[in-house]
């Protein structure tokens with residue numbers, strides 16, 4: 001019976017009958033895992049306080065031979081609760097966006113170690129007071145790139161020319177030059193400054209992403225481009241994104 005012990009970020013949970021709960025968490029070595037935590041809803045459970053979403057936890061779990069997908073949790077120890085993030089409603093909403101995004105984009109049992117780093121880095125940047133929207137856009141942008149969907153921002157996706165790029169076409173996976181824009185092959189207009197900032201979302205440290213200071217118009221362009229591209233890769237709208245619209 002394979003037993004695992006590794007750091008994990010709790011993405012969410014579902015209640016089961018009785019006092020049990022399914023915990024969904026992201027690990028570096030085994031990707032997204034779903035595990036049953038027996039008795040987790042009892043106040044005195046050994047899991048109490050250690051398996052809340054947005055926590056970094058040392059998880060011990062084993063896979064059951066008769067169950068191919070659902071593991072069993074037998075140990076959890078809180079490493080970091082990101083408590084500053086939880087004290088600020090706006091940042092908390094963005095934290096929930098980050099973990100929901102990871103849950104929706106990542107498949108169970110498929111390890112892409114960079115994804116763990118991106119989600120942990122984004123939560124830490126939010127906890128340290130980084131700009132919540134830049135961090136969540138950066139996380140979406142990096143997760144998509146890690147999963148093989150990195151759009152081309154350095155050359156026109158049609159003619160491959162590296163001259164001026166002025167629109168972003170999510171369906172074609174990148175930017176178009178003025179010569180290749182046609183009415184049926186258009187996209188979102190993007191300034192050179194916005195293209196630079198979209199590249200920086202990949203390149204900067206998480207701390208620096210949280211402290212970028214784009215102008216209001218560049219910020220709006222970056223947000224539109226990331227969300228348009230992300231929506232193309234999601235089969236449903238994120239619940240946390242709806243809360244952000246109302247916030």
Ligand SMILES: [Zn+2]
Nearest residue numbers: 156159177180
């Ligand atoms: Zn072109």
